Amino acid sequence: MASIKDVAVEAGLSVATVSRALNGHPSVSPAARRRVEAAVETLGYRPNAVARSLRTDRTRTLGLVISDVMNPYFTELARSVEEEARALGYSVVIGNADERPDLQDHHVTTLLDRRIDGLLVSPTDGGSPGMLAAARAGTPMVFVDRWIPGVDVPVVRSDGRAAVRDLVAHLHGLGHRRLAIIAGPAATTTGRERVDAFREALGAYGLALPGTYIGQGDFQAESGRRATERFLDLDEPPEVVFAADNLMALGALDAVRARGLRVPEDIALAAFDDIPWFVHTDPPVTAIAQPTRDLGRAAVRALVERIAGRAGESVTLPARLVVRRSCGKPGKPGNSSIESPSPVRRSTP
Amino acid sequence: MASIKDVAVEAGLSVATVSRALNGHPSVSPAARRRVEAAVETLGYRPNAVARSLRTDRTRTLGLVISDVMNPYFTELARSVEEEARALGYSVVIGNADERPDLQDHHVTTLLDRRIDGLLVSPTDGGSPGMLAAARAGTPMVFVDRWIPGVDVPVVRSDGRAAVRDLVAHLHGLGHRRLAIIAGPAATTTGRERVDAFREALGAYGLALPGTYIGQGDFQAESGRRATERFLDLDEPPEVVFAADNLMALGALDAVRARGLRVPEDIALAAFDDIPWFVHTDPPVTAIAQPTRDLGRAAVRALVERIAGRAGESVTLPARLVVRRSCGKPGKPGNSSIESPSPVRRSTP
DNA sequence: CTGAAAGCGCTTACAG
DNA sequence: CTGAAAGCGCTTACAG
Numbered sequence: 001m002a003s004i005k006d007v008a009v010e011a012g013l014s015v016a017t018v019s020r021a022l023n024g025h026p027s028v029s030p031a032a033r034r035r036v037e038a039a040v041e042t043l044g045y046r047p048n049a050v051a052r053s054l055r056t057d058r059t060r061t062l063g064l065v066i067s068d069v070m071n072p073y074f075t076e077l078a079r080s081v082e083e084e085a086r087a088l089g090y091s092v093v094i095g096n097a098d099e100r101p102d103l104q105d106h107h108v109t110t111l112l113d114r115r116i117d118g119l120l121v122s123p124t125d126g127g128s129p130g131m132l133a134a135a136r137a138g139t140p141m142v143f144v145d146r147w148i149p150g151v152d153v154p155v156v157r158s159d160g161r162a163a164v165r166d167l168v169a170h171l172h173g174l175g176h177r178r179l180a181i182i183a184g185p186a187a188t189t190t191g192r193e194r195v196d197a198f199r200e201a202l203g204a205y206g207l208a209l210p211g212t213y214i215g216q217g218d219f220q221a222e223s224g225r226r227a228t229e230r231f232l233d234l235d236e237p238p239e240v241v242f243a244a245d246n247l248m249a250l251g252a253l254d255a256v257r258a259r260g261l262r263v264p265e266d267i268a269l270a271a272f273d274d275i276p277w278f279v280h281t282d283p284p285v286t287a288i289a290q291p292t293r294d295l296g297r298a299a300v301r302a303l304v305e306r307i308a309g310r311a312g313e314s315v316t317l318p319a320r321l322v323v324r325r326s327c328g329k330p331g332k333p334g335n336s337s338i339e340s341p342s343p344v345r346r347s348t349p
Numbered sequence: 350m351a352s353i354k355d356v357a358v359e360a361g362l363s364v365a366t367v368s369r370a371l372n373g374h375p376s377v378s379p380a381a382r383r384r385v386e387a388a389v390e391t392l393g394y395r396p397n398a399v400a401r402s403l404r405t406d407r408t409r410t411l412g413l414v415i416s417d418v419m420n421p422y423f424t425e426l427a428r429s430v431e432e433e434a435r436a437l438g439y440s441v442v443i444g445n446a447d448e449r450p451d452l453q454d455h456h457v458t459t460l461l462d463r464r465i466d467g468l469l470v471s472p473t474d475g476g477s478p479g480m481l482a483a484a485r486a487g488t489p490m491v492f493v494d495r496w497i498p499g500v501d502v503p504v505v506r507s508d509g510r511a512a513v514r515d516l517v518a519h520l521h522g523l524g525h526r527r528l529a530i531i532a533g534p535a536a537t538t539t540g541r542e543r544v545d546a547f548r549e550a551l552g553a554y555g556l557a558l559p560g561t562y563i564g565q566g567d568f569q570a571e572s573g574r575r576a577t578e579r580f581l582d583l584d585e586p587p588e589v590v591f592a593a594d595n596l597m598a599l600g601a602l603d604a605v606r607a608r609g610l611r612v613p614e615d616i617a618l619a620a621f622d623d624i625p626w627f628v629h630t631d632p633p634v635t636a637i638a639q640p641t642r643d644l645g646r647a648a649v650r651a652l653v654e655r656i657a658g659r660a661g662e663s664v665t666l667p668a669r670l671v672v673r674r675s676c677g678k679p680g681k682p683g684n685s686s687i688e689s690p691s692p693v694r695r696s697t698p
Numbered sequence: 699c700t701g702a703a704a705g706c707g708c709t710t711a712c713a714g
Numbered sequence: 715c716t717g718a719a720a721g722c723g724c725t726t727a728c729a730g
Contacts, residue, residue: 003723014701019725027699044482049462050402051723054706059399061463075424082445091459093442096431110440113398114410133393221625253629276570280602282631352707363717368709376715400707403722 063111080296126187180238224251284324412460429645529587573600633673
C-alpha cells in the first residue's frame with residue numbers, strides 16, 4: 001500500500017509538502033497541489049489513519065457501549081448515534097455489553113486502548129470498575145439512556161414519568177386496579193426509575209404496589225416470561241402487567257400465550273419502549289415511546305462538546321404514551337396520544 | 350496517559366525489555382518481569398494500540414459492513430460475528446450501509462483507512478466501486494449472506510432453496526394456487542435467488558409466477574407495503590404473499606391491515622428470515638429461518654483464515670421452514686418442521 | 699512556499 | 715537476558 005513517501009517521490013516534492021497539500025494547508029502552491037493530486041490519483045494513495053492518529057493524538061472515533069444490541073431500542077439508538085457522528089466527521093465503534101459488567105469493561109478497555117476520542121455509555125448494572133475508572137480519569141464521556149448517580153458525566157436520557165402517569169390513568173380508566181410491573185435490574189437507573197414512577201402514579205389513585213406485584217427482570221425476554229409466570233401463579237394475579245422494556249414484554253406475551261390465556265381479556269399488558277412490531281402483535285401493544293433518534297443525536301453532540309473541552313450539556317426529553325389494544329378497549333385516556341393508524345378491524349368482534 | 354517509556358523509567362529497565370515483558374516474550378528474567386508488572390500496576394499503564402498497530406501493521410480489528418442494522422436478521426448476524434471475533438482476539442467495527450452503495454463505500458473506505466485486518470461484507474446493490482476495488486486489491490475479505498458473482502472472495506451464506514420448496518409444498522397443500530412474491534433488489538444475490546427458488550418450486554406444481562405477482566421491493570418495510578397494495582389492487586389478487594425478508598413482511602402486514610383484511614383468511618403471508626416477533630404477530634408468521642449464528646461464526650473463521658494467508662473456505666448452510674398460522678390451518682407440510690411451542694390456543698376457533 | 703528533522707508509542711532485529 | 719537503535723507513516727514547528 002502506497003505511503004506518503006511514495007506520493008512525495010511521484011510528485012517530486014517532500015513528504016512535508018505532500019502532507020500539507022493533503023490536509024488543505026493554505027501555504028501550498030497551486031502547482032504543488034496539482035502534482036500531489038495527480039500522484040495520489042496514479043498511486044491510489046489513501047492516508048494511513050493509524051499513523052495520523054498516533055501523531056495527532058486524535059482518532060476521530062467515538063465509542064458506544066450499550067447493554068444489548070439485540071434490543072430494538074438500542075439498535076435504533078446506535079443507528080442515530082452513528083448518523084449524527086458521521087455528520088460531524090466521526091466514526092463510531094459499538095461495544096455490546098449484553099447486560100454483563102465484565103463485557104462492558106472489556107469493551108471500555110478495548111476502546112480506550114484504541115484511543116477513541118470519546119465514549120458514549122449506557123451503563124450496565126451500576127457501572128463496572130473500568131468504566132468508572134475511565135470516567136474518573138477524565139475520558140470525554142456521556143451517559144445515554146441510563147446513568148450512574150454521583151458520577152460527573154453529562155446524561156442524555158428521556159423522562160418517562162409523565163408517560164407512566166398517563167399509562168396508569170389509562171389503565172385506571174379501563175377499570176384495572178391490580179397492576180404489576182416487571183422491573184429492570186435495580187442497579188440500573190432505568191430499572192429503578194420506571195418502578196418508582198409506576199408506584200408514584202398508582203399512589204395518586206390510592207393504589208398500592210405490593211412486593212408480589214413487582215417482578216424482578218433483567219431486561220431480557222426470558223426474565224419477562226418467568227416474572228409473568230409467577231404473577232399468574234398468585235392467588236390473586238394482577239389484572240395488568242407493565243413490562244419495563246420491550247423484550248420483557250415479549251417474554252410476558254410468551255408466558256401468557258403458553259397458558260392459553262388471552263391479552264387483554266385475561267390479563268392486560270403494556271411496555272416501556274415502543275417498537276415497530278408492537279403494531280402487529282396479537283394484540284397490538286400499548287407502549288411508552290422514547291424519542292430515540294433525538295436521544296442519539298443529543299448524546300453525540302454533547303460528547304463532541306466534551307471532546308472539544310467544553311461542558312456538554314445534559315438533556316432530558318419526554319417519553320409519550322401510545323395507546324393500542326393490549327390493555328382493553330381504549331376509554332378516554334387523559335392527555336395521552338391515541339394511535340389509530342388505519343381502519344383496524346378486530347378479528348374477534 | 351502513561352507510555353511505555355514511563356513504565357521503563359519506573360521499572361528501571363529499557364523500553365525494549367518492558368515491551369518484551371508485556372508481550373510475553375520468553376527471554377525476560379523473572380525479576381524484570383515482576384518489576385514491569387509492578388510499574389504497570391502503579392502507573393495504570395495500558396499499551397497504546399494505535400502505536401502498536403502502526404508498528405506491527407496489524408490492528409486485530411475486523412470490519413463488518415452490513416446493509417441494514419435495523420433489520421433483526423443483520424443485528425443477530427452482527428452479534429454472532431462480534432462474539433466469534435472476540436473469542437479469536439479480534440474487535441469488530443460495524444458499518445451500516447442502509448442499502449445505499451455510497452454509504453457502503455464510505456464505510457469500506459473508512460475501515461480500510463483505519464487498517465482493519467479484514468473485511469466482512471454483505472454487499473448492497475451488486476457492490477460499490479470502493480468495495481470492488483478493495484476486493485481486487487487483495488484485502489482479506491469474505492462475503493456473508495449476499496455475494497457478488499465473479500469476485501474471488503469466499504462466501505458464507507445459507508441456501509434457502511429446499512426451504513422454499515417446503516414452503517411452496519405447504520402452500521400448495523393448503524389449496525393456494527395464486528402465489529406472489531415481494532422480491533428484494535435484483536442487484537443483490539438474495540434478491541434474485543429467492544425469486545428464482547420460488548419460481549422453480551412453483552414450476553414443480555405446474556404453477557407460473559406471472560410478472561404481476563412479482564413485487565419489486567428493497568428489503569425495507571415501506572416497499573413491502575407498496576408491493577402488497579399493488580397486489581391487492583389487481584383484478585385477481587394473489588392468495589399468498591411471500592416476502593423476501595422480514596421487514597417487507599412487516600410492511601405487507603401493515604398494508605393488509607390498513608385495508609381491513611385478515612391474514613390468513615383474506616390473504617396468506619410468509620416471510621424469508623425468522624425473527625422472535627413472528628411468534629407474536631397476528632397471526633404468527635410462517636417463515637424461513639436461516640442459521641444466523643452459525644453463519645456469523647463461519648464467516649469470521651473464514652476471514653481469519655484469509656488474514657493468516659490461507660484459503661478460507663466458502664460455506665453454505667441450509668435454511669429451514671417454520672410453519673405457523675399465517676398461511677392457513679397447517680396441513681401436512683412435507684418434510685418441513687412444524688412449530689408448536691406450547692399449548693397455543695387460537696383465539697378464533 | 700518548501701524541506702529537513704523531530705517525534706508520536708510502540709516492536710524487533712542486532713549486538714553484547 | 716538486556717539495551718541501543720531503527721523504523722512504522724504520518725504532522726508540524728523551525729529555518730530558509
